[in-house]
Amino acid sequence: MIRLEKIYKKFERLEVLKGVDLVVEKGEVVVIIGPSGAGKSTLLRCVNLLERPTSGRVIFEGIDITRMDGREIDRVRERIGMVFQHINLFNHLNVLDNVTLAPVKVKGLSRSEAEHIANSLLARMGIEDKLYAYPSQLSGGQRQRVAIARALAMQPDIMLFDEPTSALDPEMIKEVLDVMSSLVKDGMTMIIVTHEMGFAREVADRIIFMDNGYIVEEGSPKEIFSNPKEERTVMFLSKILY
Amino acid sequence: MSDEPFFPFLMSILPHLGKGTLMTVELTIISVGIGVLIGIFGGIARVSKRPLLFIPSTIYVEIIRGTPLLAQLFIVYFGLPSLGINLPPFTSAVIAMGINSGAYVTEIFRGGIQSIERGQMEAARSLGLSYLQAMRYIILPQAFKRILPPLGNEFIAMLKDSSLASTIAIAELMRVGREITSRTFRSFEVLAVVALMYLAITLPLSLIVRYTERRMSVSD
Numbered sequence: 001m002i003r004l005e006k007i008y009k010k011f012e013r014l015e016v017l018k019g020v021d022l023v024v025e026k027g028e029v030v031v032i033i034g035p036s037g038a039g040k041s042t043l044l045r046c047v048n049l050l051e052r053p054t055s056g057r058v059i060f061e062g063i064d065i066t067r068m069d070g071r072e073i074d075r076v077r078e079r080i081g082m083v084f085q086h087i088n089l090f091n092h093l094n095v096l097d098n099v100t101l102a103p104v105k106v107k108g109l110s111r112s113e114a115e116h117i118a119n120s121l122l123a124r125m126g127i128e129d130k131l132y133a134y135p136s137q138l139s140g141g142q143r144q145r146v147a148i149a150r151a152l153a154m155q156p157d158i159m160l161f162d163e164p165t166s167a168l169d170p171e172m173i174k175e176v177l178d179v180m181s182s183l184v185k186d187g188m189t190m191i192i193v194t195h196e197m198g199f200a201r202e203v204a205d206r207i208i209f210m211d212n213g214y215i216v217e218e219g220s221p222k223e224i225f226s227n228p229k230e231e232r233t234v235m236f237l238s239k240i241l242y
Numbered sequence: 243m244s245d246e247p248f249f250p251f252l253m254s255i256l257p258h259l260g261k262g263t264l265m266t267v268e269l270t271i272i273s274v275g276i277g278v279l280i281g282i283f284g285g286i287a288r289v290s291k292r293p294l295l296f297i298p299s300t301i302y303v304e305i306i307r308g309t310p311l312l313a314q315l316f317i318v319y320f321g322l323p324s325l326g327i328n329l330p331p332f333t334s335a336v337i338a339m340g341i342n343s344g345a346y347v348t349e350i351f352r353g354g355i356q357s358i359e360r361g362q363m364e365a366a367r368s369l370g371l372s373y374l375q376a377m378r379y380i381i382l383p384q385a386f387k388r389i390l391p392p393l394g395n396e397f398i399a400m401l402k403d404s405s406l407a408s409t410i411a412i413a414e415l416m417r418v419g420r421e422i423t424s425r426t427f428r429s430f431e432v433l434a435v436v437a438l439m440y441l442a443i444t445l446p447l448s449l450i451v452r453y454t455e456r457r458m459s460v461s462d
């Protein structure tokens with residue numbers, strides 16, 4: 001479904017991605033782990049071209065999207081949902097409008113069709129009683145669940161998560177991870193950057209360990225967590241798992 | 243007539259000054275209205291990465307803000323006729339003041355747009371909204387709320403500066419005051435009343451601006 005080929009990304013003189021190759025098949029759940037500054041977010045943002053790779057190709061459903069013009073890329077982004085560490089709900093819109101805006105303005109759904117989809121998604125996220133609340137009136141966990149509903153409302157083929165629980169208070173992490181687990185059960189294709197190792201072990205088909213702009217090692221959760229081959233992986237895991 | 247006691251005299255000139263005040267307000271509303279229209283697009287152009295938008299909008303802002311409004315007014319009213327373009331005083335004033343206000347409002351919008359966290363634009367783009375859709379539905383509505391106080395200040399500044407239009411034969415408050423002065427020779431009283439009439443409009447406005455500013459700093 002997604003194939004990244006030789007992705008390089010430079011910011012000014014800082015090279016953040018140094019030739020990353022990654023294939024994600026339909027229905028697969030790939031979890032990316034690695035130390036701060038490894039380039040995980042940058043890699044994820046290259047998938048939907050929020051960040052333009054300096055070189056390399058991003059192939060989505062067989063088509064190289066790095067060659068597309070702006071409008072075509074907008075059409076591809078409709079099909080790639082993204083959830084951010086800083087949540088980024090639209091502050092001036094209530095929950096329902098946050099979720100229905102893109103389906104109406106981008107997909108051209110009628111207001112009632114969009115609300116129908118939003119209502120069932122928000123019910124699934126457990127926020128059906130907050131439809132008219134504004135983001136500032138919600139807890140962090142509720143906000144992130146609305147953000148997930150907002151992305152899902154476009155009925156994407158794949159979902160990208162960039163540390164969706166890192167900005168949350170500990171007691172709210174579980175409610176967000178539970179929602180993500182239920183997406184995994186539904187067979188959603190997902191790329192997840194996270195520091196939640198327990199969750200990663202549970203849901204991942206494949207774990208990618210990144211450091212310093214490279215994919216250092218990848219494998220099943222068992223291979224990575226129980227039997228890592230690279231020294232850097234061992235060091236990272238020993239720091240994070242104690 | 244000029245020996246009349248102050249209050250009867252004041253009563254006799256107030257209707258004229260009232261008309262002048264209306265003209266002043268009208269001039270200001272139309273000019274700032276034009277300024278806001280220019281400013282929305284100017285602000286978007288100023289934050290654009292496209293040189294074709296960024297460079298002209300920057301030049302516009304620098305030229306207008308670096309030259310006196312009086313010069314701009316004269317160029318439109320006295321200068322354009324020598325190019326064969328003759329505009330009536332009111333039209334000239336509104337054009338010059340609108341273009342002038344547009345430069346300041348452009349910078350106000352630029353600041354407002356840039357004050358919205360980057361994540362808002364990114365979230366919008368990740369859903370498939372185009373850059374302009376993201377501006378329209380996500381960034382500008384939030385920016386607009388934040389720039390209400392500076393826009394209020396711009397309106398106050400323009401209200402005062404509209405007195406310059408008195409130099410091109412527009413019967414706004416300042417001009418009316420000076421005409422009364424030259425008829426009655428009671429300069430101090432008349433001009434003091436004129437000044438107070440400006441103050442009567444600007445003071446409440448600036449109190450409102452300060453109030454909304456304070457409320458916003460509490461809410462976010």
Ligand SMILES: Nc1ncnc2c1ncn2[C@@H]1O[C@H](COP(=O)(O)OP(=O)(O)OP(=O)(O)O)[C@@H](O)[C@H]1O
Pocket residue numbers: 011014016034035036037038039040041042043
């Ligand atoms: N827009 C940018 N401009 C300049 N440098 C950037 C930009 N975005 C990221 N970087 C730099 O690129 C490097 C990798 O950043 P990235 O956010 O991809 O790391 P990460 O693996 O996601 O780390 P974290 O776990 O802290 O989120 C960092 O050194 C960061 O400072």
Ligand SMILES: [Mg+2]
Pocket residue numbers: 040041042162163
């Ligand atoms: Mg990151």
